Amino acid sequence: xxxxxxxxxxxxxxxxxxxxxxxxxxxxxxxxxxxxxxxxxxxxxxxxxxxxxxxxxxxxxxxxxxxxxxxxxxxxxxxxxxxxxxxxxxxxxxxxxxxxxxxxxxxxxxxxxxxxxxxxxxxxxxxxxxxxxxxxxxxxxxxxxxxxxxxxxxxxxxxxxxxxxxxxxxxxxxxxxxxxxxxxxxxxxxxxxxxxxxxxxxxxxxxxxxxxxxxxxxxxxxxxxxxxxxxxxxxxxxxxxxxxxxxxxxxxxxxxxxxxxxxxxxxxxxxxxxxxxx
Numbered sequence: 001x002x003x004x005x006x007x008x009x010x011x012x013x014x015x016x017x018x019x020x021x022x023x024x025x026x027x028x029x030x031x032x033x034x035x036x037x038x039x040x041x042x043x044x045x046x047x048x049x050x051x052x053x054x055x056x057x058x059x060x061x062x063x064x065x066x067x068x069x070x071x072x073x074x075x076x077x078x079x080x081x082x083x084x085x086x087x088x089x090x091x092x093x094x095x096x097x098x099x100x101x102x103x104x105x106x107x108x109x110x111x112x113x114x115x116x117x118x119x120x121x122x123x124x125x126x127x128x129x130x131x132x133x134x135x136x137x138x139x140x141x142x143x144x145x146x147x148x149x150x151x152x153x154x155x156x157x158x159x160x161x162x163x164x165x166x167x168x169x170x171x172x173x174x175x176x177x178x179x180x181x182x183x184x185x186x187x188x189x190x191x192x193x194x195x196x197x198x199x200x201x202x203x204x205x206x207x208x209x210x211x212x213x214x215x216x217x218x219x220x221x222x223x224x225x226x227x228x229x230x231x232x233x234x235x236x237x238x239x240x241x242x243x244x245x246x247x248x249x250x251x252x253x254x255x256x257x258x259x260x261x262x263x264x265x266x267x268x269x270x271x272x273x274x275x276x277x278x
Contacts, residue, residue, distance in 0.1 A: 004064075026050075051078075052072060054079065054081060054082075054085065077097075078096060081100070082202030083202070086099050103212070106213075109212065111265075117145070119141055119247060120184055122148075122149045125152060129197070132161070135165060138162075142168065149170050150170070190216050191218065192218050193207055193217045194219075203222060219237065221236035221238045229267065232264055
């Protein structure tokens, strides 16, 4: 933290040098990338168009970059994956926001792949309320064959509060390598997905990763499911007490589960492929 301000100045000096060399027509920024308002003010003296693609809630407490919200006022376009974030930003006077997702489906993944295992969860947890909520969600699957691959430092703390999950959890010090992550998704039938508290109405990106791999995401319901999957509904959990029964139902019914995943994948290709969004 002591070095952060110096690092941010160094990064922005590099951005300015590259800007002067390339003289781009369009700049695309994912989240905030340590940008300073003064850097964007300099960019805007030219005819450049600036697009922000939001992945994280810009209204979250204690952001790494304290300017992560103010820099959005320099945007010519903001792509926002959460309708509630969009409404809040518009209330503040930020314009040119569109609600959209962009995801590419890998057509080479067969949905008929032989999946021997039942339930899989991959993810980190947190020390505060977010961590408690995640483990509370997963605890509703503890009577089933679920394998939890937990990353990060806080799993042991919460497993003491949810002891039935201990024998089902493998703790990894670091994030899983991509090959390991992909192979796990190809080996299971269902991946429960809780709504990260940073998401207000949006859809967790794990939903799209699961569909890409052909595994059914069994997700906590948020409002934007009714928008994105309006014509191709995915099963969602509106009450944690539904978790076990829904998991059993879709684990046993292979034909129905595969149909849901296939329809959802086709829907994403037709409506949210990169070429469509761009």
